[in-house]
Amino acid sequence: MRKLLALPALLALALGAGACAPSTDAPTDSTDSRTxxxxxxxxxxxxxxxxxxxxxxxxxxxxxxxxxxxxxxxxxxxxxxxxxxxxxxxxxxxxxxxxxxxxxxxxxxxxxxxxxxxxxxxxxxxxxxxxxxxxxxxxxxxxxxxxxxxxxxVRALYYRTDVFTALGLTPPTSYAELVTAAKKIRAERKDMLGIAVGGLYTFGALPFVWDAGGDIATNSGGKYTGAIGSPASKAGIKAYTDLFSPEICPAQQCVDLTGGGTVEAFAAGRAGMGILGNFNRSAVEAGAVKGKYAVVPLPGAKPGSIAPAFAxxxxxxxxxxxxxxxxxxxxxxxxxxxxxxxxxxxxxxxxxxxxxxxxxxxxxxxxxxxxxxxxxxxxxFVPVDKAWTTIDAEKILPTMLQKVITGKATVDAAAAEANTQITAAFGK
Amino acid sequence: MPLWLLLPALAVLVPMFAYPLYQLGLLSLFDYGQPQVSGGEPARFVGAGNFRTLFADPAFWTVLGQTVVFAAGCVLVTLALGAALAVLMTRIGKLARTLLSYAALTAWAAPAMTGSVVWMFLFDSNLGLVNEVLGLDGHNWLYDRTVAFALVGAVVVWHSFPFVMITLYAGIQAIPPSVLEAAALDGASAATAFRRVTAPMLRPLIAIVVIQSIIWDFKVFTQIYVMTRGGGIAGQNMVLNVYAYQKAFASSQYGLGSAIGIVMTLILLVVTLFYLRALRRTGEVL
Structure with a gap:
């Protein structure tokens, strides 16, 4: 009987709450108290x-x-x-x-x-x-x-001074040199990755895209459209995903690494190089490689150039x-x-x-x-637009990279798909 | 039976179930994201727009397909394992039975989060016990879609078989020995007795565990979300619930997320109705 009496009350509550359908109220503006x-x-x-x-x-x-x-x-x-x-x-x-x-x-x-x-x-x-x-x-x-x-x-290229000295390598000044050095390291040190890169590491991949002249999206007249499907962007995607070869950073191990994962791998001494930020220094110093590393700018494709970093x-x-x-x-x-x-x-x-x-x-x-x-x-920088939150949360770029890395899609197909999704995100 | 006797149940179900469902349905008709929630932009009524977006997205159909297959696999294995162990429990000694039920209850009691994390430790590429024992250094268990699903499926089954086992064991114990004895006297073999006596008497219980399992496994979230880090490599292990979460909360498209929620609810309602009808036909009173 008590439950029965509660029914009208509950219904009233439900109806009262039902009055607040999606709100369209504007929020109150700031006031200015001094205490x-x-x-x-x-x-x-x-x-x-x-x-x-x-x-x-x-x-x-x-x-x-x-x-x-x-x-x-x-x-x-x-x-x-x-x-x-x-x-x-x-x-x-x-x-x-x-x-x-x-x-x-x-x-x-x-x-x-x-x-x-x-x-x-x-x-x-x-x-x-x-x-x-x-x-x-x-x-x-x-x-x-x-x-x-x-x-x-910003991020730059951390490398292992001890390994480079032992193998007679010099810090890379171009993408081609980076690949050669990474292959040599992995060939000589079987338990090390040539360079730690990750399929979930968007800010590690973007410098390659930007260096090739590509971008996530371009802004014309205040409206963004996807640009990740452009030929220049695809060249950058290829440059990055080519690093996930068995001779450098095997897809099995690297495809689901995040930026943090690459920091961990480098700090633990499991990688010859890594694309890490100045803010990662304390993590590296706390790891096994303390005192055995140095940093150079991440090289671009053109010898002597620097790949643009994410700010x-x-x-x-x-x-x-x-x-x-x-x-x-x-x-x-x-x-x-x-x-x-x-x-x-x-x-x-x-x-x-x-x-x-x-x-x-x-x-x-x-x-x-x-x-x-x-x-x-x-x-x-990434597009200054609310759509970036969607692009980021829906993992559009990592998904594109991972599809290429695992061979589920070609660079062309994956980039075209991501491009469509990015343009759609800006359209919302 | 007078209908007013249903009122207490309604008093609980309407505010706890119907009202949220009504809100979900309402939201699914709006373009409703973070800017709308906080009043930066007005909420826009889009009618069936969210559903059109959803059904036009090939990713949704892929996710729906693999959710159905994954859930079906988990349900079948859970039921088979649970039923087999329930029968086993009726045949073994007291000590073994106690040990088995404790082991099962522990798995049942482990929070999904904890279970998933512990299993991930075991199967970690670089530091996991499994790779260490098998000598597979650096092997990534989540690399292949099927293997990743199987691994997550194993955890789902590990978490849910105890419910099936305990329920069916209780059901088997509740069958009066005299009925089975009568069947034996009439010359029924053990197999016939199981088929003609035990199974029919267990049918209502089986119905409950099947529906429960379907609902649980179709809605699986934690294990996929934790073990495959939100849907696996390139989203290959995405299931519907994680997909809805990703749309609704991660990228703040509450309207679209609600639409996915509505679709899931409808699918599960249909499943439940079919099952209830099948039971009706066999003459069970529920």
Whole structure:
């Protein structure tokens, strides 16, 4: 009988909830309180305490100036980050004021109406002129800026100095030399991969595509269309997938390696070379190859050229739903300032986005030279569009690579299929 | 039987089942992604657009086909293994029976996540115990589509056979010995007694375990998602549920994901209805 009485109540509840069909409400815009708690989201890192120390210093400086404000920082674990952001975009109450954002994610957050337009604030910021144009592009959607670049990372070619010396090899300066060196290493050291590459390693493959003159998509008149099916892109795909031969990096072992997997293989001493980032240095130093490696820029097809690297890294932005807009912008600019990006470099090895900051760390750290050479040769980026999230999540590029690597499809067929899917993703 | 007696069941089923299903159906008619959820763009009604996109996508048909084959294989092996072990349990001594049921219950109790991860450790290319023992250094068990499916299938079966075994064992134990004795007195051989007495008496139970197994195995997610890292090399081990997850949550196309959910629900409803009808015909009261 009790259940029977509960029925009308439950039905009423269901009907009440049923009233909220897909919402079409616009979210509330930011307000500007000068007191209270400023919520900040930053990425968790393997050695977070070092990052935390830098951030705490910035907070101390910030609260000394704004004594009525508390800064509450959460460090987001990599695995659950995407869910946290979805929550923040859907519900302003669970959104932070200031956030770190992976530079490839920003466009989607902007399309989701999540980020505040800070074009004006950046114009007034004294240090803005120090930001390089190619990185400012990564936070720009349309003609508006939605954040500031914080730090950057690029990948280059790590190689084993001990193995190269023993086999009489010199660091490769062209793709052909890279292939020759990789084959020689695998022929002489049976348990090593010539170069660790991965079928799931999109940012390892893209430099080959870009070097060949191809791209993921091209933008004409604000509209993207897939370009991965172009002859130039296909040449790049072939160059990368040819590395998955039994004489270099056997498909069986390498087809399902991610970027992280190649770092692991190189750090454990299972590979003669690897395409790793400057931000992977601590992982390599912690592995078996400590002191037995060096880095050169990843060579392009033309002798002496450098393959364009992906401009990885992260940016800082302000959530549109913030209730402390001025404070949030102020804190974002403080964290992104030269002073704190230099401290962050000392703590984490993340290269500052600012031109002058970059120059300073290069001067004191010779390890960075090949990475900086790569940056100066010109970096490339994925399309700044919400469709990138779809392309990435649907694994369109890794699937294309894996189909070629396993021989399930030719380069032509796989690239054509991926091209169609990419164009479709932009059409949504 | 007065119909109002169904009300308590409805009180639970309507909010817990019908309402979410209604929302799923509603969402499947909209172009509904992350920008729509957070109000950046208005949700657009697309009618059957999501279903058209889905049915026009050759990948969907491939995934649907391999889901059906994979689920069918898992159901058959689970039932065969579960039934064989249930019969075995009635024939062996107390100690052996206890050991067997503990072993099976442990597999049953292991969370799908844990089980999948442990099996992956065993079959790891570089550090796995299996490759170490077999001397297959660097062999990738997920490289071939069929082998990868078989490996994941083994884990699915390992997780689900105990339910079939315990249920059928209980069913066999519940058959009154006098019935079997009467059959024996009438001159029925063991095989005839099984066919004419035990099997018919077990039919309702078998119906339940078959439907359960079909539903579970058709909806398999964790094992595929964890073991093949979200669908295998170039998506070769994708099944419908992982595909729906990928569309709905990973790439935030909630409308399209809901459409896949609706298709899955319909398929499973049809399966269930067919089975119920088949049972009706044989005269079982359910």
């Amino acid at each position: 209270g708690t400023l919520r900040v989201w930053l990425f968790d890192e393997a050695n977070r305490t070092a990052k935390e120390a830098v951030v705490n210093e910035a907070i101390a400086e910030f609260t000394a100036k704004n004594s009525d404000v508390k800064v509450d920082v959460s460090y987001l674990a990599t695995d659950t980050r995407a869910e946290k952001y979805k929550g923040a975009l859907n519900d302003p109450a669970s959104a932070p004021d200031v956030t770190e954002v992976g530079n490839t994610d920003l466009a989607n957050f902007v399309a989701s109406n999540g980020m505040a337009d800070v074009t004006e604030d950046n114009r007034k910021w004294a240090e803005a002129a120090d930001l390089p144009a190619d990185l400012v592009q990564t936070v720009t959607v349309g003609d508006k800026a939605y954040g500031v670049p914080w730090w950057i990372g 990885g890294g992260s940016s800082l932005g302000v959530f549109r739903s913030t209730t402390h807009r001025s404070l949030a912008v102020e804190f974002m600019q403080l964290l992104a300032s030269k002073k704190y990006t230099l401290k962050l470099y000392d703590a984490m090895g993340f290269v500052p986005a600012m031109k002058s900051g970059r120059a300073e760390v290069i001067a004191k750290e010779p390890f960075l030279k090949p990475f900086v050479d790569t940056m100066e040769a010109g970096t490339k």
